[in-house]
Amino acid sequence: MEMERMIEFPHTHLDRRPRKRARLGWDVVPEAPKAQVGICCGQEIANIPSFASTRAPSDHSSNPLFVKGVARNGSPPWREDDKDGHYMFALGDNLTSRYKIHSKMGEGTFGQVLECWDREKKEMVAIKIVRGIRKYRDAAMIEIEVLQQLGKHDKGGNRCVQIRNWFDYRNHICIVFEKLGPSLYDFLRKNNYRSFPIDLVRDIARQLLECVAFMHDLRMIHTDLKPENILLVSGDYVKVHDYKNLSRSPRDSSNFKRVPKSSSIKVIDFGSTTYDRQDQNYIVSTRHYRAPEVILGLGWSFPCDIWSVGCILVELCSGEALFQTHENLEHLAMMERVLGPLPQDMLKKVDRHAEKYVRRGRLDWPEGATSRDSIKAVQKLARLPVQLDNAACGPFSRGIDSSRARVASI
Numbered sequence: 001m002e003m004e005r006m007i008e009f010p011h012t013h014l015d016r017r018p019r020k021r022a023r024l025g026w027d028v029v030p031e032a033p034k035a036q037v038g039i040c041c042g043q044e045i046a047n048i049p050s051f052a053s054t055r056a057p058s059d060h061s062s063n064p065l066f067v068k069g070v071a072r073n074g075s076p077p078w079r080e081d082d083k084d085g086h087y088m089f090a091l092g093d094n095l096t097s098r099y100k101i102h103s104k105m106g107e108g109t110f111g112q113v114l115e116c117w118d119r120e121k122k123e124m125v126a127i128k129i130v131r132g133i134r135k136y137r138d139a140a141m142i143e144i145e146v147l148q149q150l151g152k153h154d155k156g157g158n159r160c161v162q163i164r165n166w167f168d169y170r171n172h173i174c175i176v177f178e179k180l181g182p183s184l185y186d187f188l189r190k191n192n193y194r195s196f197p198i199d200l201v202r203d204i205a206r207q208l209l210e211c212v213a214f215m216h217d218l219r220m221i222h223t224d225l226k227p228e229n230i231l232l233v234s235g236d237y238v239k240v241h242d243y244k245n246l247s248r249s250p251r252d253s254s255n256f257k258r259v260p261k262s263s264s265i266k267v268i269d270f271g272s273t274t275y276d277r278q279d280q281n282y283i284v285s286t287r288h289y290r291a292p293e294v295i296l297g298l299g300w301s302f303p304c305d306i307w308s309v310g311c312i313l314v315e316l317c318s319g320e321a322l323f324q325t326h327e328n329l330e331h332l333a334m335m336e337r338v339l340g341p342l343p344q345d346m347l348k349k350v351d352r353h354a355e356k357y358v359r360r361g362r363l364d365w366p367e368g369a370t371s372r373d374s375i376k377a378v379q380k381l382a383r384l385p386v387q388l389d390n391a392a393c394g395p396f397s398r399g400i401d402s403s404r405a406r407v408a409s410i
């Protein structure tokens with residue numbers, strides 16, 4: 001029980017981005033209203049008493065169910081949240097009497113995701129423990145509503161992560177999900193940012209587009225699609241020769257790259273999902289996956305998800321984020337460099353908020369650049385067809401099956 005809040009996963013020198021890139025705005029101002037909350041209690045455990053009342057452990061030392069002062073299925077002693085409102089836990093703790101904490105799987109703006117054993121269903125689940133702060137709690141209730149809507153319509157449950165349950169525990173909304181594998185981003189990172197085989201990307205593209213079409217048919221816009229929010233259903237992989245990176249020594253581990261055994265994916269994180277409405281023009285999406293109309297403040301709708309999907313697919317082909325920037329004008333200039341000039345009708349609509357990016361009907365670039373390095377960063381980007389040609393020219397571009405045929409005996 002000495003382990004309190006889990007520390008970050010170890011970062012290697014290969015990390016080029018933070019492990020989890022925060023969506024914009026959550027630590028600044030709450031976003032505009034989203035989907036309506038329709039329910040207020042858990043699906044399976046509506047009768048659970050308020051877990052907030054388990055604050056002070058009483059003396060149960062005479063009770064044989066208690067081991068070292070804590071019941072086998074009982075709650076751990078009350079601990080203060082950390083300064084950001086994150087729930088403090090120890091591995092092996094119970095989360096209600098039903099779930100036992102096994103490990104930490106991830107962390108995001110909203111909270112931590114823990115791998116837990118579900119004693120009732122006898123299976124591992126992933127539980128998102130939302131920060132105990134009002135705005136995150138409110139947003140979590142919206143996410144639950146969205147997840148339930150999606151679950152109702154996605155009968156096969158093979159597009160979006162499935163919600164299994166939810167409850168309120170010590171002022172933390174806890175959302176119980178089916179347990180999935182690593183995110184595409186984590187897989188890339190652990191694979192030294194080596195690209196996925198093109199046929200695997202094609203498979204992922206089909207599933208991703210099906211998921212987006214499914215959401216859009218329900219009038220929902222995800223708004224935060226990125227490799228971190230797409231999880232492989234299974235973490236199993238094979239190691240194959242990486243012909244692009246062959247070194248002299250045949251046993252050198254850099255000669256090999258990981259390829260997922262299965263291309264099955266599911267989309268997660270519906271905390272920013274919104275119903276389509278007129279005049280939505282607040283900033284959405286994580287920077288690299290943000291559409292031009294969002295940056296230019298022109299109002300956005302379903303296409304902003306499609307833009308993100310495009311950026312994600314290029315990243316899976318090349319291994320690296322397409323638009324690596326943190327600055328609006330540079331970002332727009334990168335888009336023009338890779339895809340050609342921004343449409344005239346788009347530039348004409350720009351209002352005074354984005355005027356600084358546009359001059360005399362065209363992007364104010366390179367004149368408006370903040371530095372020579374910024375101009376160089378844009379110049380070094382190739383046009384999209386060239387990038388894709390370079391990315392897909394490996395011997396594995398013919399498909400995962402041909403990759404499998406060369407599975408190394410590791």
Ligand SMILES: Nc1ncnc2c1ncn2[C@@H]1O[C@H](COP(=O)(O)OP(=O)(O)OP(=O)(O)O)[C@@H](O)[C@H]1O
Nearest residue numbers: 105106107108109110111113126177178179180269
């Ligand atoms: N069902 C799941 N199975 C396995 N791992 C999961 C699952 N759900 C989430 N994770 C892990 O936890 C991480 C954080 O989850 P999620 O994106 O839902 O949190 P968040 O706080 O809403 O994040 P964000 O900062 O993007 O808003 C994911 O990137 C993933 O690594």
